[in-house]
Amino acid sequence: MVSALKVRDFRLLWGARAIAGLGTSLLVVAVPAHVYAVTGSALATGVTLAFEYLPSLLLGPFAGVPADRWDRRRLMIATDLLHALAISVALLARTPDTIWLVYAAVLGQGTAGVLFRPAAAAHTPSVVGTGPALTSANSLGAVTTGVVGLSGPPLGGLLFATSGIDGAVAASVTASLLSAAAISRIAKRPRDTAPAEGPAAAAARRVLADIGDGLRHVRRAAVTRALLATNSLYLLANAALTALLVPFAVTHLGGSVQVGYLLSALGLGFLVGAPISRRIVDRFATRPALATGQALVAGAFALLFNSSSLPLALAAAVLLGLPGVTVLVAVQTRMQRATPEGLLGRVSSVFLTAEAAATMIGALAGPAVSELSGLPVALNAACALTLLSALLTLWLLPKGATPGTHPKPSTATRRRS
Template sequence: MRDFRFLWTGRAVSLLGSWLLVVAVPAHMYALTGSVFATGLTLAAEYLPALLLGPMAGVLVDRWDRRRVMIAADVFRAGAVAVMLIGTPAAIYVAVIAESVGAVVFRPAAQAHVPAVVGTGRALSSANSWNAATDAVVRLVGPPLGGVLLVWAGFEVLIGLDVASYLVSAVAIACTRRRSSEKTGRSGLKAGLKALGELKLARTLLPLTGVFLAANAALSALLVPFGVRNLGGSTQVGMVLSALGVGFLAGAVAVRWLDRVQLRTVLAGAQLGTAGGFAVLFSAQELGIAMIAAVVIGAFGSITVVAPQTALQRVADNEYLGRISAVFLAVEALATLIGAIVGPWVAESVSLSFAAMGAAVITAVGALVGAVTVPRVMLAPKRSNEQADSHA
């Protein structure tokens, strides 16, 4: 597990550096331009590379040494972020897009590399649980810390910290060993799509994941106006978001104990729990109830994301895993964009309550469909895999 510790360290440090800029970059752009639209474009720019380049990035990830791909992606992202020091709006847009290009390459490489490092037994559940828990902690700490540092130290210092975080990540990954067991594919995107189509689990999870993420994005987009209108203001919204982070952390810890439960049961239960949490949240008139519902949403939402990822890493041929992961990441970006646009549009056309409850119902229906269609996988890992983990 030595190599995983290096991977986890690099990922955690670079993730924290990125989340420090989640608030700082839009705030700095707004200070430069005074335009809400220009500020919003910085967020939209993050999704473009995943939509346009995601599947092709998966081809490169499966064709090259994934360890070197991750190192190169980190160095590239460090250089991309440094471009923001130029200070012009155009430079920031270019930097955001370039950084996202690096992430589009890094994420499928990391998802495909982890099972090669820790095996596909129980250690894989633990590794994904650790990563998800790290995501939750960074999401809680990064944005407010970035906002404080922006005021106290300035935008340039935050840029320097993010550049340094990517370089630290590259060094940590360089300290790992190349896995001789990790095969690199020689075929292109067509072969990867064929492998995805032949894998019933991936074929079933792809549309279910898209529907869930689109509904979740719609509800997330409605949370701020709902909180301001019904819960009292932006401070209350921040408390609800913190509760979501706490729930996400709890779910990340819990998911490691679900190996002996079938994926269809875990996924259906988690999605139904998420739908119920959203229904309660968007019906709440008191902050306390809203925060409890947010914890429930975060916990079940975390399980909904991590459990299918672990199952795919177990059953997919590692030779094609980068391409399969990249397709899922592209669907994630597309679904998020659709949900973020459709949710507010329905809220303005009909009502916020109708849009929120509609998205919650869609999430629940997706859960019921998944309970019937998802293959019977994610039982206890095979003994051979457990033994492989003990020698990793």
């Protein structure tokens, strides 16, 4: 079994992404808590959360252009530094009149993240290739994202409780600087020189043309188009189920402490499932592997949310981890293998934008259905929607999408001249 960790540059890139992700997740609890402490307003706190979504929704379609036209290594370093600078602005917000500075800080750090992710996703195949090591890299990335997502918010909340917003921001800034330092040690790779931008109007037209190239590829490539559709539906249902996890644990399992147990069990499932997912993605064709993973996620969620005891719910959460990480790895790996190297940044940004939109819709729709029809109806409807994503995969994804196809990067579509 090929391990991406044997590649020095991947170790640096993986470490940088993990550190940067941890720095961002430290703010998930700390920043809204600071806003509420300063203003005492739930509305102000909600506005903070809305600003976190805006960069992905507004800038997502454009974020892949610099990842394909500029040096990705330098771009990632620049976005790490932008994140550190932007979030530092939150330290100046100490009164209700200055709380707008937090919104500006969140908008700035969100913009940095939107630019960082397509560049990192596109650079991974350049570092490890498109063979089995790519599956290993995406498997490691998926489990790292899960672990960071579980550990970062409570750690940030602890920092806020002990040292206020200063401690959480300082830790996040430090993480960004460490990430930039790690990326700076990655070997430079030759890339085509981007054409001179010229007048602003001409540059804008070229940017729009580049975005159009990425969208046309998604529209014309059957595999990529199918992955985008089925993954968006899957993520929407997953976001709805995640949003309902807290009220379910409180009303059916005993309280908020049980939420922590469920999240820990889910994290354990991801850790156990990561190495197995590599074998599944490389051994089986994408269509049955992805559809089976989505169906198993639907079943595990149904078991979890229809559990009457905590042990059964914990077992379901652990079982959820294996197919959950397999779905993430299968979608990411197949998209990277099906996309020419020169379009990877733009195609990745399309997927990230769709992910942000689906997550936002699901997070709002789940609780809304729960308010209208009750929690059990909302939970089971979201499980059914997850199962529907598996059926959509079987319907849309071509049968020829096999794991052994590792196309060489294309140079013909790297950039418009």
